[in-house]
Amino acid sequence: MTTPAMNQSPQPVQRQVKLPLTKAVEIAWKNIRMRLSRSLLVTSGIVLALAFLISIQTTESMMVGMRTWINEVPESVAFDRLRWDVMRLTSEGKPLEVDLRNLSRGVKLKGNPVPFDAGKAFGSSLPEIQKELGELPGTPDELLAAFATKPEAVEKFKAWLSNARQLPEARDRLTAPQRLAADMKKNGVPTTPEEIESNRIQTRWLLGLALLVAFVGILNAMVMSVTERFREIGTMKCLGALDSFIIRLFLIESLFQGIVGTVLGLVVGLGMSALALTSTYGSFAWRNVPWSQLGGNVVFCFFVGVALTVAGALYPAWQAARMEPIAAMRVEA
Amino acid sequence: MTETVQPVLPTGGPTALSEYTVRTIDVNRTDKMGGETVEALKGVSVSINRGEYISIMGPSGSGKSTLFNMVGGLDKPSEGKVYIDEVDIAQLDAYELAWMRCRKIGYIFQTFNLIPVMTALENVMLPMIFAGLNTADAQDKAFDILKRVELGHRIKNKPMEMSGGQQQRVAIARAFANDPTIILADEPTGNLDLNTGKLIIELLRGLNKEKGVTIISATHDHKMLAVSDRILWIRDGKVDKIQRREDLKIEEGTIEGAHGESLH
Secondary structure, X not given: OOOOHHXXXXXXXXXXXXXXXXXXHHHXXXXXXXXXXXXXXXXHHHHHHHHHHHHHHHHHHHHHHHHXXXXXXXXXXXXXXXXXXXXXXXXXXXXXXXXHHHHOXXXXXXXXXXXXXXXXXXXXXXXXXXXXXXXXXXXXXXXXXXXXXXXXXXXXXXXXXXXXXXXXXXXXXXXXXXXXHHHHHHOOOOOOHHHHHHHHHHHHHHHHHHHHHHHHHHHHHHHHHHHHOHHHHHHHXXXXXXXXXXXXXXXXXXXXXXXXXXXXXXXXXXXXXHHHHHHHHHHHHHOOOOHHHHHHHHHXXXXXXXXXXXXXXXXXXHHHHHOOHHHHHOOOO | OOOEEOOOOOOOOOOOOOOEEEEEEEEEEEEEEOOEEEEEEEEEEEEEEOOOEEEEEOOOOOOHHHHHHHHOOOOOOOEEEEEEOOEEHHHOOHHHHHHHHHHOEEEEOOOOOOOOOOOHHHHHHHHHHHOOOOHHHHHHHHHHHHHHOOOOOOOOOOHHHOOHHHHHHHXXXXXXXXXXXXXXXXXXXXXXXXXXXXXXXXXHHHHHHHHOOEXXXXXXXXXXXXXXXXXXXXXXXXXEEEEEHHHOOEEOOEEEOOOOOEOO
């Protein structure tokens, strides 16, 4: 199998080769799997910190979305307003004459008022109107243009507007912003710009502290895992591991933990904030979700979480790399 | 990666292959401990023959461990020279030292020091991987060596699932992974019972004969001393005496020291 060393001439000393990254990844992965409880300890700190971070950011973003929703009545509400008018006039026994200008408050219409006939109002529904006119709601201009070319559609539109079952729903929808504003006020959510700003500063402090605590926790857990493994590290060095390999090993290990912990933390944090907001504001929470901002938050938090973990592992990794191979000889555990 | 450093030959030394694997010349080692200077070694010159089985003996604090670490390339002298395979280790940088530890020296520890997260096979493969061998070749070679230490049936087991003797045999297989010139064994039987220790010693002695590798061990185990070609006694940082096996008086597991005192 081998030639006896006795007959070999001394081989000139060479420089140890750097191992490909995959080897370090492989060994680091094994380490995490085998030392699951230790890994979970490090990971749980990241999970908590990131859950906290993302839930605060999510709540903040969703609140902004809800405030915006209160202040800007969405386009679809214009139809509800028309319906409400229909209901009010009918209950007062007045002849139904609704101004299509109500379709969009503040938007000036070119056409004339369209009379509504309550007697023929029932029976039709939105899909039929849509079939007749194309997409609804369009802009009031488009709607009027459509009416001009298809007079028979006006009747169906009127019927849709005054569908009895949908009238109370329309009223609920119309009053929703006021109800939400009242809810938010009741819950002590800051509403004025000054309040919002001071609240934001407070949260930033809290977040900074939480991340600092998490960082110290990670650092501590990593330092412990290095001290625990002094003999293993010393042995690897005796077997020919370079300092850079040991550093890589610990950094990759922390990278794995960082990714897993951060993803878990994001899932937990998003879930918790979604649950909390839904239980407080019901479906209001989901009326105007700023999805792109939430996506941005998730990406930001992911990088913060991973960077925090790897940063926490830098010093311990350096400490491990500096460990002398003699450490392998120490007998005490 | 391919650049090489030619062996640094000692001044006036032989140009051909030396008969010595390790030589120390007037090695001193001083350490600062709590502001006090401690002399661990005071002018030690020893030459270890190629293929020799040598044991280093000495009470704790004698400098035995320091010398042992030095001949194993784990420590550098404060003064004097240490040559391993005719290379002055003080001249080597970190990369060359790592290469040397990987290829030229195999380490065996009292506490076995297997990597707990790896199987027996992976443990033996590790130094080969560090030496740049590809996985398939390393697997084949590691399997062969494990068969040699009679652990061919336990290659998939983790250290925790093996007895002390089995773990030490894996460690021996790992030490031989890159066909080293020197095996450095630190109390290899220290954590094993009598019979297991005996088997380990026989295995080491067998491999020593078979592969012509130099085995240097630090030990208190009399069974180990009994198979040594020479025993190097260290006392107060100096070489006290060097005994050949033929000169040993072994009586019922005790060895008489140079000064007639028992070494237990």
